[in-house]
Amino acid sequence: MKLLKIAAAAATGLALLAGTAQADDKPVVGLIMKSLANEFFQNMMAGAQAHEEKRGDYKLLAVGMQNETDFESQINAVENFITQGVDAIVVAPADSRAMVRPLKKAMEAGIVVVNFDVALDTEAKKQQNVELAFVGPDNRGGAKLAGDALGKKLGAGGKVVIIEGNPGADNANERRLGFEASVAEFELDLLDSRTAHWETEEANSVFSNMLTAHPDIQGVMAANDSMAIGVVKALESAGRDDIVVVGFDNIPAVGPMISDGRMLATVDQFGTDMAANSIDLALEVVKGGPQLEGWVKTPIELVTAN
Amino acid sequence: MTTQTLSETMPKPTRFSVRNVLQNAGIGLALLALILFFSVFTEHFLTPNNITNILTQITINLVLAVGMTFVILIGGIDLSVGSVMAFAAVVAGKAITLPGFGPAEAIALAIVAATLTGVACGMINGVISAYWALPSFIITLGMLNIARGAALQVSDAQTIYSFPYAFEEFGSAMIYGVPVVFLVALFLVLVAWFVLNFTVFGRLLYGIGNNEEAVRLAGHSVYWYKVAAFTICGFTAGIAAIVYMARLNISSPIAGIGFELNAIAAVIIGGTSLSGGRGSVIGTLLGAFIIGVLANGLILIGLSDFMRQMITGVVIIVAVVLDYYRAKYTSK
Numbered sequence: 339m340k341l342l343k344i345a346a347a348a349a350t351g352l353a354l355l356a357g358t359a360q361a362d363d364k365p366v367v368g369l370i371m372k373s374l375a376n377e378f379f380q381n382m383m384a385g386a387q388a389h390e391e392k393r394g395d396y397k398l399l400a401v402g403m404q405n406e407t408d409f410e411s412q413i414n415a416v417e418n419f420i421t422q423g424v425d426a427i428v429v430a431p432a433d434s435r436a437m438v439r440p441l442k443k444a445m446e447a448g449i450v451v452v453n454f455d456v457a458l459d460t461e462a463k464k465q466q467n468v469e470l471a472f473v474g475p476d477n478r479g480g481a482k483l484a485g486d487a488l489g490k491k492l493g494a495g496g497k498v499v500i501i502e503g504n505p506g507a508d509n510a511n512e513r514r515l516g517f518e519a520s521v522a523e524f525e526l527d528l529l530d531s532r533t534a535h536w537e538t539e540e541a542n543s544v545f546s547n548m549l550t551a552h553p554d555i556q557g558v559m560a561a562n563d564s565m566a567i568g569v570v571k572a573l574e575s576a577g578r579d580d581i582v583v584v585g586f587d588n589i590p591a592v593g594p595m596i597s598d599g600r601m602l603a604t605v606d607q608f609g610t611d612m613a614a615n616s617i618d619l620a621l622e623v624v625k626g627g628p629q630l631e632g633w634v635k636t637p638i639e640l641v642t643a644n
Numbered sequence: 645m646t647t648q649t650l651s652e653t654m655p656k657p658t659r660f661s662v663r664n665v666l667q668n669a670g671i672g673l674a675l676l677a678l679i680l681f682f683s684v685f686t687e688h689f690l691t692p693n694n695i696t697n698i699l700t701q702i703t704i705n706l707v708l709a710v711g712m713t714f715v716i717l718i719g720g721i722d723l724s725v726g727s728v729m730a731f732a733a734v735v736a737g738k739a740i741t742l743p744g745f746g747p748a749e750a751i752a753l754a755i756v757a758a759t760l761t762g763v764a765c766g767m768i769n770g771v772i773s774a775y776w777a778l779p780s781f782i783i784t785l786g787m788l789n790i791a792r793g794a795a796l797q798v799s800d801a802q803t804i805y806s807f808p809y810a811f812e813e814f815g816s817a818m819i820y821g822v823p824v825v826f827l828v829a830l831f832l833v834l835v836a837w838f839v840l841n842f843t844v845f846g847r848l849l850y851g852i853g854n855n856e857e858a859v860r861l862a863g864h865s866v867y868w869y870k871v872a873a874f875t876i877c878g879f880t881a882g883i884a885a886i887v888y889m890a891r892l893n894i895s896s897p898i899a900g901i902g903f904e905l906n907a908i909a910a911v912i913i914g915g916t917s918l919s920g921g922r923g924s925v926i927g928t929l930l931g932a933f934i935i936g937v938l939a940n941g942l943i944l945i946g947l948s949d950f951m952r953q954m955i956t957g958v959v960i961i962v963a964v965v966l967d968y969y970r971a972k973y974t975s976k
Binding site: 374532536538550564568571574 | 891939
């Protein structure tokens, strides 16, 4: 009896060993995202997990953060991945400067690093002597698509306001610059530009007050859809249906607003696929493919009612 | 003996006292000065539409601040109200979008769900901090994280939308230009004012804030009164969630970040002492107005976001310093 037990235990142990060995055959990809409290990254993570299951030839370790500015935990995650000896790190940096040094360490440890979603700072890369490609959407170009749609609708002299994302955030900045480029190109009249910190309720209040100060507003460019929803609600309570709104992100909640005309357009940057596509690119390099270079642009698309 | 101690720690109902009149008069004057300033320097401030806007915009903060007043009066603090509001909104959002209910049932279900969620979170805050006599600062900081995590978990971090039309109607309904949601908040203020001034329960909350030991020695169960104060605060967070949903017609799991600080600011600007035992919910009403009028007026004036944030900070500090002198001169 005792012998049997020992044999069984040994067999279990062997099976476990075999199990880990098998898992070790597959390349391991560490995915580092920003705040999982953000719908965009939540969808992205779901997309990456589905992708892991579908491909089945790699192992995914995914980490997110508490909030958008918690870049210390991103740095810790990189260090943990180096210790664990992963084959590739795919990262959406929370801070485009702070992440350069830890990622350099990872590259020196022979890990394939792919930077996606937010580009690392060019200056910081130069300083640290890091060559790293960027895989991601053109936030500025995307915002310009939405801004242009608004510009075409209003024509020269159209009076517009911008609702910005978090001050200092790279994508907020890029989207604002994209909107401003549309303002310049279509000779729109930019009356005001304010942050609502990506949030619906704040956008609702801030925009109501902007509308009071400038009752002649004709168009609104919101840096994300959550804020666009707040703007649309403010227009409804003010009884105004003559003001055109564009957003960004194409979250499900704006679908009905676009189809019934309360919003003119939004921009889809296919966040669900973005991490998955970056993982594909990383695995190519792990398998001996050429290094990535420059800016690998991911698709963006203007979403309108038709 | 003990009853004597107790009556000493429980101030007379504030409604007739010189101290209270002075307190609220000071805040009222500050509010009037702000209103005057913005009326002179902007052309749209004193228009019916803008006044409606201000009333709508202060509603959520006012609702949260009413509950917060109860907690601060007993010398506590509740940092979790913003997160609890989001959690309640998400639970109610899930309830209201359940298939198979008519609009009326769905709305009723949502209101019950939001209220119960808020009450449950508040009660947990109260039970834990009162039973082990722990600082509510830390317990509610824990709850801030629990409720936010729960909101994200339940909603899968997605915005919940497409509520019944009648709910939206309620959120944007007006009576003579006054938003119905603001009237709900005002009703809460009146109920709170009555409870705090005219019931034994209310007077004992002031007593606990002044001298907890005396209330205990008088034979009252301090524990249950504390739990009740935190539960009321959770309840108002649930009500705030309903207002949020009706006004914006969505439930967002990232709603209400930092709302606790605005609610605390309204209470403190309103003259309620952070160490408890002194203050009034009428002050809180005025405090919420000051914050709302500032946020609105500074945008109308065209001040940048960053300057606006700085000025709001200055006002909070000035209010507390003024309160120091007010307390010094009125207690003589």
